[in-house]
Amino acid sequence: MNKITQYLGISLLSLLSLPAFASLNIFATVPEWGALAKEIGGDKVNIYTATTALQDPHRIEAKPSLLAQARRAQLIVATGAELEIGWLPLVIRDSGNSAIQSGQPGYFEAASQVAMREVPQVLDRANGDVHAGGNPHIHLDPRNILKIGAALTTRMGEIDASNAEIYRANFKAFASKWQAATVRWETEAIPLRGVPVLVHHSSFVYLSAWLGLKDQGALEPKPGVEPSSGHLSALLERQKTTPARMVLRAAYQSEGPSQWIAGKAGIPAVLLPFTVGGTQEAGNLFGLFDDTIQRLLKATR
Secondary structure: OOHHHHHHHHHHHHHHHOOOOOOEEEEEOOHHHHHHHHHHHHHHEEEEEOOOOOOOOOOOOOOHHHHHHHHOOOEEEEOOOOOOOOOHHHHHHHHOOHHHOOOOOOEEEHHHHOOOOOOOOOOOHHHOOOOOOOOOOHHHOHHHHHHHHHHHHHHHHHHOHHHHHHHHHHHHHHHHHHHHHHHHHHHHOHHHOOOEEEEOOOOOHHHHHHHOOEEEEEOOOOOOOOOOHHHHHHHHHHOOOOOOOEEEEEOOOOOHHHHHHHHHHOOOEEEEOOOOOOOOOOOOHHHHHHHHHHHHHHHHO
């Protein structure tokens, strides 16, 4: 065997021993899925998150920067249930990346892994921005995070088989800590059961169901329709007979309507992080729920 043949043989063996991806490139549509993928992937993944906690995930522009990131992604992690319907299909189509098209292994929807709430019986756009698949804000029930995480771990392992064992081990460790944290959150949140609340948008349906909060109405007259003075006045009048104890809004929503009704009704206006990065304390998934529950409890005191 001459030196050239020997060198080629060694080079081939070296290439075959490399993992499928030096780093699995993941395009997460919203911060919660970017954070979850990082918990599972650790240093084996490169995460790009398309939105921040201070952006309305329904209303994102399909900018060239998003196309560039989608073009190099091996896996899209989306909420689904039409949350990203206004921008993600365009990004995926124009990326020219066949691996991440809908129906391919490189496209993952979190909503398909959990039971959906508020699935409409009749679709009518006159009722506002109603999602056909149900309310998409599934991440605010920590039990959903575990279900989605298990499925995402499997999918990541299918795409990047060389690191599948690492993904499974990382998720096992995360799940153990998450289950313990969930028990703690549920214990801390016992005083919140039955507490009536107003919300800016139907962002907290899964959170309310998990904690036992009682939704008394939304500041938006219809989903996705900005609060009107007439509707706010009607909610204020309703406070006389069925009073809410606080009004909730997500970090990306305007504070004006909730501050107005809170001031008139004499109840706290509570900003919740809604997703990772929504407040300084909500720096990861654990911080998201820690801070959410503490802010709710503080408003009841």
